[in-house]
Amino acid sequence: MSNLIISDQDTHFFSDVCANFDHAAQFTKHDAGLLDQIKSCNSVYRFRFPIRKGDGFEVIDAWRVEHSHHQSPTKGGIRYSEMVNEDEVMALAALMTYKCAIVNVPFGGAKGGIKINPKNYTVQELENITRRYTVELTKKNFLGPSIDVPAPDYGSGEREMSWIADTYATMNPNQGDALGCVTGKPIALHGIAGRREATGRGVAIAARECVSVGEDMQKLGLTTGLTGKKVIVQGLGNVGYYSAKFLSEFGATIVGLCEYEGAIYNEDGLDYEAVFQHRKATGSILGFAGATKEFTRSGEGLEQPCDILVPAALENQITIENVRNLQAKIIVEGANGPTTPEAEAIFYENGGIIVPDMYANAGGVTVSYFEWLKNLSHVSFGRMNRRFEENSNLNIVNMVEGITGVSLTPLQRETIIKGATELELVNSGLEDTMIRSYHEIRETLRNNPEAKTLRVAAFVGAINKIAVSYQNLGVWP
Template identity: 90%
Template sequence: MSNSKIVANQADHFFGDVCENFDHAAQFTKHDAGLLDQIKSCNSVYRFRFPIRKGNGFEVIDAWRVEHSHHQSPTKGGIRYSEMVNEDEVMALAALMTYKCAIVNVPFGGAKGGIKINPKNYTVGELENITRRYTVELIKKNFIGPSIDVPAPDYGSGEREMSWIADTYATMNPGQLDALGAVTGKPIALHGIAGRREATGRGVAIAIRECVSVAEDMQKLGLTTGISGKRVIVQGLGNVGYHSAKFLSEFGAIIVGLCEYEGAIYNEAGLDIEAVFLHRKETGSILGYPGAKKEFRNSLEGLEQPCDILVPAALENQITGENVKNIKAKIIAEGANGPTTPGAETMFYQNGGIIIPDMYANAGGVTVSYFEWLKNLSHVAFGRMNRRFEENSNLNLVNMVEGITGIALSPLQRSSIIKGASELELVNSGLEDTMIRSYHEIRETFKGNPKIETQRIAAFVGAINKIAVSYQNLGVWP
């Protein structure tokens, strides 16, 4: 069987893998079987097709929007632009969004969208037509709205596509005050939020930093405590992978390997992430980068090189039962959705490793999307109301302390103390607090029950319990 068929078969079972993990975690809860079935099932699956003009002819586009759970409103989830997307994948990703939001205490239900295209095969005008028509189809079926279902970027889409969605929704809903809250991940100029673009990668880096800060766990892995000096391999130089590598490097880690679809590069002494990114932009490939000591035409070989931490931040099913035995990392932090198959995860834990699960590790995006949604509903930027007040209060305090002590601070010291928080600083603070608190919630569940084998199952247990409480509070279940 060819590699493409194997990947396709694995993708067709993605939702089944999610449900398998759910069922395994459910045994560690005490909820009614009917309630568990309600939590697990996808509530609404909308599959549709629409024609677009392409060249001198027409093309029919397949698309989906899945709303997995309505225990919280609105539902929330990205739109994936990929020729590999299918209904099973969108259902799985919508389910993971439900659990992800619960894990990081974001009050959304889970949803996901998919458009079956390769964006590289279309002009900007054609992509705009596809995106706007997709949005119209969602509007017609009431599958989008600031209190209904709020899309966001995903693989193959970004700020540009979100701006088209926002404009289409606002045009179709004249006079709706909160129309821009119908989609997140928008450009700053269209009432997006500072820090959203890098949020997922920053969240991955914070999750890793928090994991390696626990001395007890690092001792069992034979690693030192703290992120400084940890060797990291990152798969994927897209938005998530690039920013994960960037922030990990800033935290003190050493990026020793980078993998992309065209191949992989490695240098035990470390790679300059910015230089590699620029090299790829200029040449179209990470291969040939002069700072690499080794390079591999098969990108999966790059995952198997010596390191402490592996960050798969590309697509699902990258670490399988076939290659997990060659993985040398002690920690896998899942930047992508579903990069590790269930069988591979079992083997990795049996060998003493730790996997930071995707539905927690990459939750930075939805966390900051939540902040953007709040900004759009409140119609005011974070920090606008109180920044100057804080600065004046701090200035008065500094002047008083200098007057009492007779010690004059330098201009740099004064400015660092007086400065009020910007929107970006507030967003990053909220994201950091969310990721730190959520990691220790998962770890406490994991350590609190010796029968729970992995952090993923612990995360599922916590998510199930929170969602069950939401249904009970709604009066749906006693």
């Protein structure tokens, strides 16, 4: 029997997060009151506001949850979905707290939600909803570069973040750091290169690090490295698309893709970009010429042969009903909470490894942190030192050529001399963060073998870091 807490079938998302927290907390030595403080949501703001729709009005339900104030500001995306509810927003806010701690990003966790289906609204109506949401948060002091910094999430993107930044700046005309109130903005509005693909890139790096550990792969009967590994990705949104892209670039073979309308499979590999363009043109991944198998039920796609499964859609996709049918040996959680606790217990009993969401999809918040720093400093990365580095490198190349008498080709000179761009610096920082964090989690597991899983080890590490923050604040001795 796995040592994960197994909840009742009707347990909600936040309860699942808390159950995992409680299980991990037993491997720490912190005061019960401190643990309760870490686990609890500090602030839950639910509100409703009217918008004009057509010739009438509609009342919109919305939330913003600040889970932990052990670090400031708090940080978390805003989800636009008909399925959003208070329990989900609380759970996602809690996961953000632990996620930031795991990858050593100095934010508390938060999350927002607007209960709408964006497809049912015009662009003007979506703008009105987003701006009104921003006004409500600002009035209650739930938004600001040193208070709470939202980001894109399911159903939202750069456009919505632009509206938020503009609305907040308009309401705070004398605040020089106003654009730091939100991340995930377009480059033209002081966003940062690499943010759009950051979460998917982070998922791919997480998978790469997992399969790089020979000891772990030997237990699964797999070779090390991504080369030749067969991968199924669920979801072709931002996270799923870029996960597939970078996993493919790292050497993996994308054999299956799943979306809500169905799934496709080809054991010899699928061209993820061609599938993406096919779906854009037809509205569905079904009917793609390169697929050898096609399923009208998306869940069937998850159960096809592969080495790595990347659920990058919504929560609760891998449950007690389908986990025994999975043929993957590794699950890398691109989405938040895609695996239920009872399903995770069964997957581990069968010898699998799950790379938990709190770590695997932390690429987005990591690069959001870089964007926030850029907004506060009012200068892009590389602007101050890129040309200096290039001139220094040029002087070194000229000196070496003069001493050795060996002349480099133009391409070799360009490669050596070139200074780092903002995108290269961002990708370097993201890669370093993901690599260090994965091996930190494994080290925590090594030091706490009774924890048994990477998720529990990640929780243990996060709890310890947050506890230290509270102690440094003088809240607990």
